[in-house]
Amino acid sequence: SAVISQKPSRDICQRGTSLTIQCQVDSQVTMMFWYRQQPGQSLTLIATANQGSEATYESGFVIDKFPISRPNLTFSTLTVSNMSPEDSSIYLCSVQDSYEQYFGPGTRLTVT
Amino acid sequence: KQEVTQIPAALSVPEGENLVLNCSFTDSAIYNLQWFRQDPGKGLTSLLLIQSSQREQTSGRLNASLDKSSGRSTLYIAASQPGDSATYLCAVNIRGSARQLTFGSGTQLTVLP
Numbered sequence: 760s761a762v763i764s765q766k767p768s769r770d771i772c773q774r775g776t777s778l779t780i781q782c783q784v785d786s787q788v789t790m791m792f793w794y795r796q797q798p799g800q801s802l803t804l805i806a807t808a809n810q811g812s813e814a815t816y817e818s819g820f821v822i823d824k825f826p827i828s829r830p831n832l833t834f835s836t837l838t839v840s841n842m843s844p845e846d847s848s849i850y851l852c853s854v855q856d857s858y859e860q861y862f863g864p865g866t867r868l869t870v871t
Numbered sequence: 872k873q874e875v876t877q878i879p880a881a882l883s884v885p886e887g888e889n890l891v892l893n894c895s896f897t898d899s900a901i902y903n904l905q906w907f908r909q910d911p912g913k914g915l916t917s918l919l920l921i922q923s924s925q926r927e928q929t930s931g932r933l934n935a936s937l938d939k940s941s942g943r944s945t946l947y948i949a950a951s952q953p954g955d956s957a958t959y960l961c962a963v964n965i966r967g968s969a970r971q972l973t974f975g976s977g978t979q980l981t982v983l984p
Contacts (some may be wrong), residue, residue, distance in 0.1 A: 767913075799882040801960065801974040802915075850884070851914055858922065860904055860962070860972055 761856045763863035782852035787832035792853040804854045842870045877975035892946040895963035902964040
């Protein structure tokens with residue numbers, strides 16, 4: 760099984776600023792996934808990050824708002840840009856290992 | 872488009888009771904189905920994974936079943952404990968969609984001591 764860590768675990772940010780969330784996996788994986796969970800809601804996939812190529816964004820999410828880096832097979836970052844209170848959510852990174860999906864502990868973001 | 876529904880949205884039971892959580896999905900062409908547990912403000916913990924060719928999986932007090940033809944899965948929790956209190960999410964992995972998951976909205980379980 761994959762072990763995933765995220766930094767920061769939580770943050771409170773002012774509107775208009777940006778926050779970069781880091782995701783580290785203890786093994787090499789081809790694809791990493793970034794999800795958002797808005798308050799009281801289930802998870803929504805933001806994008807899929809492949810090492811060495813551009814991330815693939817889901818409908819409703821754009822690169823200018825959520826730029827993603829994937830410099831190697833164990834690490835990825837998600838930036839939430841020009842934040843507004845509507846961006847207040849838990850952001851989770853995820854990997855798949857032997858058909859099973861694993862999630863990081865999440866980053867709880869509050870935008871004031 | 873795949874849709875995943877979980878019923879009930881919330882459930883409160885006394886300690887020791889056996890219970891069943893339900894998950895239904897609209898497209899039976901799934902790769903696998905996974906049950907997760909989420910504690911408040913936390914990430915997801917994988918509980919059970921059922922491949923499309925399987926009918927059920929068991930882990931300790933948990934048993935998950937899958938009926939692809941009817942688009943249903945159940946999570947059975949035996950002898951519930953207060954520590955089981957959490958939100959339980961099911962997610963289907965759609966065949967041919969690059970290993971993406973479609974999540975249900977979850978069942979919030981409270982086990983009363």
